[in-house]
Amino acid sequence: MRFQQLPLLPLIWGTTIALTQSPIHALSPLLPEATTNELLHLHRHLIEIESITENEYEVGQWLSTYLKKQNFTVELQEVSENRYNVYAYGGEKRSTSILVSSHIDTVPPFWPYYHNKTTDIIGGRGSVDAKGSVAAQIVAVQGLREQLNDDISLLFVVGEETGGDGMRAFSSWSERPSPAHEVVIFGEPTEGKLVCGHKGMLQLTIHVKGKAAHSGYPWLGVSANDILSEALSKLLVLRNGGLPSSEKYGNTTMNFGKIEGGVAANVVAETASAKIAVRLAGGTPKIVYDLVVEALTDVKAGAKQAGGDLLIERESEGYPPVNIDCDVEGFETLTVNYGTDVPLLAGEHKRFLYGPGSIFVAHSDHEALEKKELEQAVLDYRRLIIAASKVEHHKTQEVEEL
Structure with a gap:
């Protein structure tokens, strides 16, 4: 919980006192009225445009127009048909030291925008994950552009919610700004804290x-559902203590997210499948994959002997636990269990992860946050950007001294 030092206030008899208020809900106002109004205007418009992954075209076009009106140079990178990353920078300085980034896609289904002005609760799909970060980042950067001589750029990507194809595309973009950014600030819901990993x-x-086969004569067929059930039972045993763990991230978890099989109750199932998400607290994707293969060796052998088969497909290379910089004074810190675009941006750079709102309401029908969380995020992004600019200034001095 953060505290803010307020101005010295004069008392009736001419002395002064310093007031410190907490928590952030007690601070009013946090931003000038005009800044807050612009923040809420931007946040609302982003939410009102449905942008479920694969349908980001409209929000990308609107955001591009908005940024151009704010005197940014905007480039659209096509990721796939009618899907574009939005890259923006000030003036002619395309390759900047600092990059501020978040994503503009959301999970389904769409939930409309609302703002309860009695409680100052703002909700709707993306209000937290991650259009709250997008709006706060833009307003924060706008307030610091002149101070930083426009040595800062914005990147808003598509596809984060379904594997990160937007960030992967930017990372491998033949026209990616060079030299690469030295500090990247990512936006995701982190409860207003800095994420250490x-x-x-x-x-x-x-x-x-x-x-x-006909279900009346099951011995004439080979049930894919039976084989899959046996495989999942083996994985239940594996996930109960057989997966890597660590002191920092706790236990590795395994979720059976989508299971399909068969066509009807009276037909022996010819095919079946299960989609599985593993959140690694330790080890590497290869280590965990090898553990899964080992656990299912006997099931696969039995399936083949019966005339069927079992295959294990890796949907992507995956990545091990991600350590993130969190060495900025004045921020509370935490670790999180969800994935982000942080490991998907190639290159050597200092990286921070911060944003307003809680992951516990993201992806839900009650996704919402308080207005003051958005306002505080603008202030905190500015603090992070200033800290990042000092890092870059220090590096420049070191290079000049060599």
Whole structure:
């Protein structure tokens, strides 16, 4: 919980006192009225545009127009048909030392915007994850552009919610700004705290092939559902203490997210599949993948002997636990269990992860945050940007001295 030092206030008899108020809900106002109004205007418009992953075109176009009106140079990078990353910078300085980034896609379904002005609760799909970060970042950067001589840029990507194809595309973009950014500030809901790291990720799909038959004569077929059930039971044993752990991130978790199989109750299932998400607290994706393969060795052998088969598909390379810089004075810190675009941006750079709102309401039908969380985020992003600019100034001095 942060405290803010307020101005010295004169008392009736001419002396002064310093007031410190807490928590942030007691501070009013945090920003000038015009700044708050612009923040709320931007946040609202972003939420009102439905941008579920794969449908980010409209929000990207609107955001591009908005940034151009704020005197940014804007470039759109096509990721796939009608899907664009938005890269913006001031003036002609395309390659900047500092990059501020978040994502403009959301999970389904769409929930409309609302603002309860009695409680100052603002909700709707993306209000927290991550359009709250996007709005606060833009307003924060606008207030510091002149001070930083426009040595800062913005990147808003598509596809973060389904594997990060937007950030991967930017990372490998042939026109990516060079030299690469030295400090990157990422936006995700972090309860207004700096994240010191998050778990790794591995996504798997188990595919099972059997043989269809009439359910009255099951011995004439090979049930893919039976094979898959046996495989999942083996993985239940594995996840109960058989996966890597660490003091920093706790236990590795394994979620059976989507299970499909068969066509009807009276038909022996010919195919079945299960999509699995593993959040790594330790080890590497390869280590965990090898553990899964070992756990299912006997199930696969039995399936093949019966005339079926079992295949384990890695949906992507995945990544191990991600350590993130959190050495900025005055911020509370935490680690989180969700994945981000942080490990997907290639290159050597100092990286921070911060944003307003809580992950516990993200992806839900009650996704919302308080207005003052947004306002505080503008102040905190400015603090992070200033801290990042000092890091860059120090590096420049070191290079000049060599």
